[in-house]
Amino acid sequence: MLDGARGGHRVEGHDVERAFDVARFLHADERAATAVIVGALARLEAARGEQQKRAYYQAGREETVRPYKLRLSTPHLLHKLVLEESERVERASEREGDVTDRDLLIRYIKHLVLLSIRHNAFYATLAVTRVLYDYRTRDAMDVYAVIADGEVLKESYDCRARRQRILGLLEERFGARLQFVRACRGERQLLTEEAEAGTASLVANALEMLFPSPAACARCAPQGAHDDDMAALHTIFHPRCFAALMQELRLPSPLSRLRVPLFATPAAPCPQIGASVHA
Ligand SMILES: [Zn+2]
Numbered sequence: 325m326l327d328g329a330r331g332g333h334r335v336e337g338h339d340v341e342r343a344f345d346v347a348r349f350l351h352a353d354e355r356a357a358t359a360v361i362v363g364a365l366a367r368l369e370a371a372r373g374e375q376q377k378r379a380y381y382q383a384g385r386e387e388t389v390r391p392y393k394l395r396l397s398t399p400h401l402l403h404k405l406v407l408e409e410s411e412r413v414e415r416a417s418e419r420e421g422d423v424t425d426r427d428l429l430i431r432y433i434k435h436l437v438l439l440s441i442r443h444n445a446f447y448a449t450l451a452v453t454r455v456l457y458d459y460r461t462r463d464a465m466d467v468y469a470v471i472a473d474g475e476v477l478k479e480s481y482d483c484r485a486r487r488q489r490i491l492g493l494l495e496e497r498f499g500a501r502l503q504f505v506r507a508c509r510g511e512r513q514l515l516t517e518e519a520e521a522g523t524a525s526l527v528a529n530a531l532e533m534l535f536p537s538p539a540a541c542a543r544c545a546p547q548g549a550h551d552d553d554m555a556a557l558h559t560i561f562h563p564r565c566f567a568a569l570m571q572e573l574r575l576p577s578p579l580s581r582l583r584v585p586l587f588a589t590p591a592a593p594c595p596q597i598g599a600s601v602h603a
Pocket of ligand 1: 558559562564565
């Protein structure tokens with residue numbers, strides 16, 4: 325049952341308010357933000373039912389399906405639906421070229437959050453440590469060992485393969501706006517740059533706003549309840565908790581490892597026959 329030990333409490337007024345804040349953070353246009361919320365609320369019951377069904381079929385065979393997909397409390401499910409619904413509006417604005425690099429950076433962070441919530445703590449670890457930040461594969465494995473609490477450590481091959489999968493998901497979402505290069509072993513790398521102070525604080529704001537919260541973790545809210553699988557992800561998506569974890573593991577500070585994509589301007593539509601290519 326969703327409304328059970330996993331803390332799947334019902335959506336309350338403050339959850340809807342928070343959902344509105346997220347939609348407004350993503351869309352300055354009030355009508356667009358409202359459409360996102362209406363769409364998310366309309367899908368909530370069906371999404372709850374789907375998650376319940378999956379939990380039922382997974383019961384008793386968790387060992388074979390680990391790492392399982394995350395189980396979300398109802399407010400977190402609503403948050404996820406807001407991120408999903410937002411994508412339709414985002415894509416429409418991108419098709420019209422009505423988008424800035426700042427918008428794209430926020431949407432990129434949003435997509436890393438969303439693909440992590442859609443999968444599990446392993447995806448989340450790699451999305452954060454190996455895509456958003458430039459840590460080594462072995463550092464990612466150390467982080468996973470801490471947050472997954474007892475999960476079997478992944479081989480470095482698994483980390484590399486899953487990271488490529490994440491890059492593929494980003495490419496599906498952003499197409500030619502993201503640029504890739506080949507690095508050692510022929511692996512694809514996202515073309516990125518180090519973040520300036522202003523960009524770093526935008527990323528921190530976006531992470532705080534776009535990751536479902538408050539998913540209380542032992543680090544920043546010792547009194548809080550671990551109400552779903554989101555608590556493990558909180559540790560790496562919450563900038564303050566992540567910085568504390570990196571310090572504990574004696575790894576470089578996140579600020580020094582933050583990398584943001586160099587977005588490309590998509591090619592202009594082909595000029596019509598007979599039109600001059602040159603101005
Ligand atoms: Zn925290």
